[in-house]
Amino acid sequence: MGLTNFTYSHTIGLASFEGRGFMNPVDVRVNSKGVLYVLSRSNAQNKDVRVSVATLDSDYKFEFGRWGTDPGKLTMPTALVIDRQDRVYVADEHMHNVSVFAEDGKFISRWGEPGTGPGKLNRPAGLAFDSHGDLLVVDHLNARVQKFTPEGAFISSFGEFGSAAGQFNYPWGIALDNAGDIWIADWRNDRVQKFRPDGEFVAAFGRTGSKPGEFRRPSGLAIDDGGDIYVADWQNDRVQVFTPQMKPREVLNGDATLSKWCEEFLAVNPEQRDQRIASGIPGHEERFFWRPSAICTTSDGLVMVADSCRHRIQIYRRVRVPVTAP
């Protein structure tokens, strides 16, 4: 089925244990200069975690935040977000902290420690900045969202474990809309919830299933400038797009073509190219999402999807600007 509101643009990525490429990317962001930051999760045992930096036209720059527990290292990273000064914040659910890096990857600081009290963290997941520059952290095993200053001083929190309105069950992704309202991917409750900036519950949508408007473990969220809501429908291997009124608008299943890096890899590995052709895979399964974890939208209409199990970022362009919600 063709796309209605989007066109497929291109794909960036290649599975790699280090250097150019990604390994199970779980988050993607673009800084103010249009530079792409991709967070590779890998399996921590395989020690291929890192933040990779590249341009949107696949010019690989550098990487930082490799495996480890020392300052500047990452073990089980979950999310990445960039502030107005282009500093990069990375949540780590093994170390229960947030590390802060300069845009060139230089380590600045880290904060956070394990626990259940105010300001303590138990497996931080999604990250998002609000309009005041404070950082919202999805504190997923504590089933709450906590707000911190960029330096890590605790401000407030909301949420508790459960399935009732306003409660969470292993929440993951977070996004804020233009009004400052907070949207949470309530992962094991298979729904998305909306809250006021002070944490007051507003609405929820979605239920368990695979039909439009249903989810199986929604992970990442994004809100575009028009208020459309993008949900990485993780176990359904798709991205669902909703209107600001939470009505299904479109489903993206993945349209990947070979990335520039993949093309270059196959050019110098002809036996791999031949094996790929012999398998009969090209042009079919190869294009679909496999556990899309996170989504990033830009003001110029790009939609980037971290396609975790295919080690790439699929990029779409929005072609029909939706009507903004009142």
Added chain:
Amino acid sequence: MLSATERKPAPPTDAALMAHLLRRAGFGATRDQLDRYLKDGYEATVEALLNPPHSEPADQDLVDRYFIATVEARSPGHAVPHWAWRLATSEHPLEEKIALFWHGLLAVGGIKLDHGLEMLREIDLFRRHGLGPFRTLLVEISRDPGMMYWLDNQNSHKTAPNENYGRELLELFSMGIDRTGAGAYTEADVKAAARAFTGWAAKPTMPPFFLGPFDMEFIFDPADHDDGEKTFLGRTGNFNGDDIIDIIVEQDATARFVARRLYLFFVSDTPDEAEVERLAGVFRSSGGEIRAILRAIFLSDHFKSEALRFRKVKSPAELVWGVVRTVDRYRIPELDVCDLPAYSTYMGQMLLNPPSVEGWHEGEEWVDSGALIERVNFAVNELGRTDSPGVRRMIDSVKTSGRRLSPTALVDRCLDAMGALAVSERTRAILIDHAGRNGSLDTTSEEADDRVVELLQAIVATPDFQYC
């Protein structure tokens, strides 16, 4: 090996017997679990073990989230945390134990297959079919693309059959050979089997290097299949692979082979020929149903006898996951779940990578001096983790069993708290002597926790603990 007469008569008979069952049909049980099983009774527990629901664990989503690389496991190393979690936490231990059994018998090595997703699918195949009819299992494994690749059947063509799969199917998977290398089949039977399996293969697979793995697929190519007449084990016809399997499962040699392998894995490292023959009879009368044979094992007086308890050397997997389950270490898939397979590897058993198509050599061969140090160190370290819920429960259980415990009572309470364990009289005397160096234990004292933990660690460091 400790002789039966060296052993202390097992304490509370029901608990000791249930513990024996759970060590063999699973990876041991905590004292709490034993109490729950005891409420159900022995026979009902056997039936429950034999009939797992085959459903995906409720926490599989969390394993996928925390260990995302296992979802698209490109290699056995990427895949094995997935199984490590199931082994550590499954509520259906025989489902995992039978998967481990078949993983070692219908062995496919990751060193060649190197496709983690396919390895995990094979383990799941063993879960789903490992307790059912042997015929079904052989049919399924013969359509398993990983097995076809492992034993080169994609290179077996109508005009040039490759005998590898046909030979191993007979020699290592179903009928076996005797000590002289002779089987109840001939070289001509191997060749006929190989011809029957021509055209059965793994579809060419997408390389995993740049986009991760894609599913392997079995394909049957009728144009490459030799459908000519064959004579196999005295029967003649235009046999295909399924026909070959039908004939194999009718053989007495197959019944005895499967019975013997099950006996060696679940009962004793030393076969009792009369019991093996009885189990072979169950194979024949049940249509080769593995569940029926295991039921016949677990309900037999032979299996229940005290002489057979602690007579099998624990495999590395049994030791590692048995200890982890005893200390009830994990609530969620923590990072170090990924390390458990490495400990098993250090002890000589690399899961998802049997050393050859023969699988692992079991029994006393598991233990050499290097492996023994690894085994003891691992167990001692785990029992020293007082933040593990299972260790905490053991400590509390011992401490609440009396205000003051004599060295003898302390040792016996610790053994019971660890899941109705028993040790030889000699070992018990050493442990009591060791515990007595500090006199009786005041269970309300500040030193109580440390002394209990030290004794728990001493117990897992005994030779007795190497047996199940």
